[in-house]
Amino acid sequence: MPYKGYLVRIKKWQSKFDPDTVRNRFAQVKDIATDQAQEQFARLVDFEQAVKARLNELGVPVIQMPFYLNVARQIFRAMTKHSGKTLEQEIKVIKATWTARGLDPAIIDEVIKVMIGYVPAY
Numbered sequence: 180m181p182y183k184g185y186l187v188r189i190k191k192w193q194s195k196f197d198p199d200t201v202r203n204r205f206a207q208v209k210d211i212a213t214d215q216a217q218e219q220f221a222r223l224v225d226f227e228q229a230v231k232a233r234l235n236e237l238g239v240p241v242i243q244m245p246f247y248l249n250v251a252r253q254i255f256r257a258m259t260k261h262s263g264k265t266l267e268q269e270i271k272v273i274k275a276t277w278t279a280r281g282l283d284p285a286i287i288d289e290v291i292k293v294m295i296g297y298v299p300a301y
Contacts, residue, residue, distance in 0.1 A: 223255055230293050237286060247290055250277050254294045267299035 230251040257269040
């Protein structure tokens with residue numbers, strides 16, 4: 180059987196993405212989504228505050244803090260999608276990326292410790 184042609188696909192897409200249907204679906208889950216967003220924002224702020232406190236303890240210059248906070252935010256995002264070995268691999272990629280951009284790997288390790296409690300073996 181051949182693959183669906185573009186006309187079949189576009190008709191299916193148009194029926195799924197009818198504005199009224201989408202609006203109704205969002206209305207049905209709005210309260211739940213709002214609660215979940217508030218919970219995630221609260222967790223993110225807690226992590227950011229903990230990382231910033233640790234950066235202050237380490238004497239990181241204020242001008243560099245946004246970069247390390249971005250590392251923490253990327254780790255947080257990975258934490259919402261992955262766990263275990265996959266999360267560790269994602270964190271290794273994040274560390275390699277930011278190290279290549281000029282950040283101190285030792286300080287990145289401290290950020291990782293704040294976020295997940297340990298530094299994955301490299």
